[in-house]
Amino acid sequence: MLDYLAAGGASAGGGIIGFIPIIGMVLIFWFLIIRPQMKQQKAHREKVGGVKRNDQIVTSGGIMGKVTKVDDDYVEAEIAQGVKVKIVKNMIGDVLQPGTGKPAND
Secondary structure: OHHHHHHHHHHHHHHHHHHHHHHHHHHHHHHHHHHHHHHHHHHHHHHHHOOOOOOEEEEOOOOEEEEEEEOOOEEEEEEEOOEEEEEEHHHEEEEEOOOOOOOOOO
């Protein structure tokens, strides 16, 4: 009878201990993948939110342009002399610092 009680008590504790590795994997997943990705998205939102006239931008499709007009959801950019396109702000891949790129034909 004592063997039966001892075995029953051990199995109840084993169930809780079995979840500790799963909880550990979730924490590792959070700190190595999810948290850095959230920081990167926040930085991108701030960078795109701060776009102003005359900034150099690169779209997610790889087109470079100079911002000529900024609206709430859209940006108008000049991609060639006299060629202006309207771009959704969420499609801006990067905002370049002034003087980082030089024109291809110069």
